[in-house]
Amino acid sequence: MTTIVGLAAANPGQAADAQRSEAGELQDGTAVEAVTLSNAAGVSARVLTYGATLQSLTASDRDGRPADITLGYDETADYEAFPNYFGVTVGRYANRIAGGRFTLDGQTYQLSQNDSANSLHGGAQGFDKRNWRIVEVASGPVARVVMELESPDGDQGYPGNLTARVTYTLDDGGDLGILFEATSDAPTIVNMTNHALFNLAGVGAPQGAMDHWLMIPASTFTPVDETLIPTGELAPVAGSVFDFRHPRPVEDGLRNGSNPQIVIGRGYDHNWALDKGRTQEPGLAARLVHPASGRVLDVLTTEPGIQFYSGNFLDGTLVGKDNTVYRMGDGIALEPQTYPDAPNRPSFPTARIEPGTPYRHHMIYRVAVMPSDLEAEQAN
Structure with a gap:
């Protein structure tokens, strides 16, 4: 596995903090709240109840200067x-379903x-256009906020009464965890993720x-x-502009019009099938990796795919x-997920859940810094 040696993180043993606050109103007067998670290393995340949205993620560069590294408002x-x-929780099904139609148990x-x-x-x-309910806020070795949403049977056409839950956590080492969970009273499909750019x-x-370097451990897309x-x-990604198994600049291949997939997507807008499954x-x-600032973002997931x-x-x-x-290229999304249109593709990993088998997706945004101005090639 590709690694970066010498990444700097926070000293262990420091507590993380969670602070709840008001965050304005929606057009219909509904109050929106925010919870800010922060640690002693200067990493902080602000989460809105509207869309269970990651509004900001602040991390320091190699010189200790903090900056918000997410797009949004x-x-x-x-x-x-x-x-x-921008930064929202997407569901019930992240990404695309062909024709907006699927068949489950013959229906x-x-x-x-x-x-x-x-x-x-x-x-x-x-789910990105709903105001979620806060059910827990806690500080401690790992700060957290838990939000919940009820999605009734027939919501946007999906079967089953679904209870969805999103838990954001921040530890003292710079791991922003996002745990998606859902239970249904009938067979249905679920595929939730975060859409931060x-x-x-x-x-x-x-x-x-576009000057960032990217690595995706996937042999196929x-x-x-x-x-x-x-x-x-x-x-297979081998021999194509879709091969990110070794770090290379995001802009490398982005405008390669000889590849029809780049033309269709206007760049990269594809799912990689992770080797880990x-x-x-x-x-x-x-x-x-952003070599100029030294900031590094690792995306970890339990899911089998990631949309770049x-x-x-x-x-x-x-x-x-x-x-x-x-403008185009001002930010990039790395969305862990089940494959797009999986309900219509039996060969793809399943998105089906049952009343007795709830949905669970655990992902992590891990921020760190390279201690010196290493060339991106040294990320191997």
């Missing part, structure tokens, strides 16, 4: 007014279609995230058709944090 109201999935279900004919990220009123250079960095639905094939404990799914999206549809129409106009 400064004001809660903007997440409702200008939705773009066909028609879902909300919000991506042309397809269903994307749970539909027009997915990262720029490790920090909010407003003019070069965006799932090619897509012109509507970004997987064809069902597991294609689905696991009981979170395993490494991606490593993102290079911010291709950011078109300058959204004004985000610190009055930054977001």
Whole structure:
């Protein structure tokens, strides 16, 4: 496995803190709350109840200078007014389902279609557009906030009364854990993840995230058709611009028009089939490195896939944090998941759950720094 030697983390034994606060209102007057998790190493995460959203993740560079490394909005109201999935919890089903339709036990279900004919990220009123309920906030060796949401039978077309829960945790070493859990009273499908877009250079960095280096430990990926639905094939990454088994710049291959998959996605917007598969404990799914600042982000997951999206549809129409106009490539998403359209692809890992077999996905955003200005090649 590819490793980076000498990563610096916090000293063990320090407590982490959780602080609850008001965070404005939605258009209908519903109050939104925020919980800020922080540790002694200067890592902090602010989570909104609206969309169970990771509004910010702050981490220091190699010189100790903190910066928010996620795209998003400064004001809660903007997440409702200008939705773009920044940092939100997506569900019931992250990514795309072809035609917004799937069959379960002989019955066909028609879902909300919000991506042309397809269903994307749970539909027009997915989990990202709900105000979650806080059920627990705690400080300690690991600070945490637990949020819950009830999704009734038929919600966006999905079967089963579903209770969804998201737990954010922060320890003193820089691990921001996100645990997704769900129970249903009938067979259904679930695929939840976080949709943070990262720029490790920090909010407003003019070069965006294209100078970052990325590693994904996956030998295959799932090619897509012109509507970004997987064809069902597991294609080898070897010899292609989709080979990130060794770290290389994000921008390398991003505009390679000789690859039809890059043309279809307007860049990278694909699922990688992780070599580790689905696991009981979170395993490494991606490593993102910003050599100039020394910031490193590891993404770990129990799920079998990860969607790498290079911010291709950011078109300058959204004004985000610190009055930054977001353009193509200003941030990238690394979304651990079950494969897109898995309910319609029996060969893909299943997204089905039963009343007696609840859904569980544990992912981690792990932040660290390289202690010196190493060349990205030294990340091998």
